[in-house]
Amino acid sequence: MHPLAQRIQQKEERALAKAITLAENNGEDKLELLKSIYPQQKGAHWIGITGSPGAGKSSLVNRLISFLRKKKMTVAVVAVDPTSPFSGGSILGDRVRMADHFTDPGVFIRSMGTRGSLGGLSRSTKETVRLMDAYGFDVILIETVGVGQSELDIMKLADSVAVVLNPGSGDVVQVFKAGIMEIADLFVVNKADMPGVPKLLAEIEAMLDLVKHDSPYRPPVVQTISTENKGLQELWESLLAHREYLEKSGEGKERKLSNLKREVMEVVQHEIYQQVWTNEQKNGFSWLADLESGTTDPYTAAEEILTKRLQPADGKQK
Template sequence: MKDWIEGIKNRERRAIARIITFLENDHADSEFLVQELERLAKKAYVIGITGPPGAGKSTLIDCLITTLREKDLRVGVIVVDPTSPFTGGAILGDRVRMVRHALDENVFIRSMGSRGSLGGLSRATKDAVRVLDAAGFDVIIVETVGVGQSELEIMHLVDSVALVVHPHSGDVVQVFKAGVMEIADLYVVNKADMSGAAKMVAEIGQYVHLTHDQTEWNPTVSQTIPIQGKGVVELWEQFQHHRAFLQESGEGIRRRKEQTVREVKERIAAEFQAYLEQCIQESTFQEQMEEVWQGAKLPHSFAREWIKSHLIRRDREGI
């Protein structure tokens, strides 16, 4: 494992890939590895790209990588794809996307399966970001599945969120209702050469004016045409403006603290879930459940009594 850490320091692609897989599989030694990664953390700028399927997120990211590399920035990309019901892996792989950057040693692209996560992000995505940060990538891009309201989870992982839509996405009001609009720090009307682009830009601008306090950050609306290379440089400039806002206002620190609290809660919930799965296999649980099945005890009261008794037992046993 020490060799892996050295590989991370040297930004070796094989070591990076192995560690991400190791953490994704939730190996017993993952905690030690995460601790070592935290010591190497350099606090990369992490941006999220989200939006409905067909919005052109991957093509936009491909062009954004080109822009960042022209500025000599090292780029890591995590693409969270739907999980195959047969293999458990990502249905869409990174080799299908962004192939022209595959041989660039300063670009690392990884596809991860969402594994049923309702938020469109796999549980290991946070750790994958840690790996890329420790490896010294300057900018880390996280692209999510694009499944509507469940995209809200991305705001708990990145520094800045860009919502990508295209002129034929439908009535933007429906997107407002889904709640996705509320998480965006930047809006991107992609494929802006299509008819209806100006109308969508106006609608989003009106939404921003009505819902955001003018004293705080006001999300910008960018127009991009990736296949023509238009608007991507300007989009990166908007990301930079938001990053400066996060640093100067203290909002960046507040967000990272909030994200840490959320991660701790998720880890606690996972530990309790694992303990629960273990306990319900005990014969005493099955015997007590007979009372519930026979109607002698309500599920509600049984659950409270069971939790209370097991917390007392854990306390006595020093678990």
């Protein structure tokens, strides 16, 4: 067993932090660590929180942490912020909003950037959640960068996905365009004390009538005012009801199998890419000169790289 996995099993928070850093930085022994912690997972409730910027996701997560802690539940948070395409850094502002919980031993908060991922989550997010699960948290909250045309990765990770909207922002049209309507398990109308709530609720229900009219599960719509701690009980009850539905309907098992299949192929893709990149670096990217001169093209060069990779040492095609 990997040494960090042993320490995580003993609930050493510093070991968890080091393990997440190892996963983020793609350390040499990352796969050994992940293989060690996989059977240690304890079945935490993985909850995704997404929504457009300004919808109040971070404030809602902050208050939800306090709500769950009053129920004596331990909570881990992965707060994902967009990574700058220029500096490679990210602001990680969620850490500021959740500062009240930093000294609570029952709460662990980790911020990370998307690192260029178009799906709204970095590749190491899933690995981070698995490490947190192995540590033994009851609930893991994954807050994404926000709703966009391609940010659907949260559906491949969370057990339950909550989409946060607020009145007067035109969010419903954007959510429908982005395809989030199909993957949302719950809608949260935050800032429900603002004008325009009835109109927003009517828009959501109309969209659900279009998308979910023949579905066995219709996402509930919960109203919250996170700054006043209103609606948190209803939100939590809806999340629990969805988890129960997943278990009883068998959809949870189907999701898990689909996600596991996708995860294995993602690992394969990443490892092959790393190996090919390292090998081509050693060879000095021998095809680059031909590309520059125009005697070959990117597709032929890629095809030759793949052909060499599939060719074993004895010269027989795999």
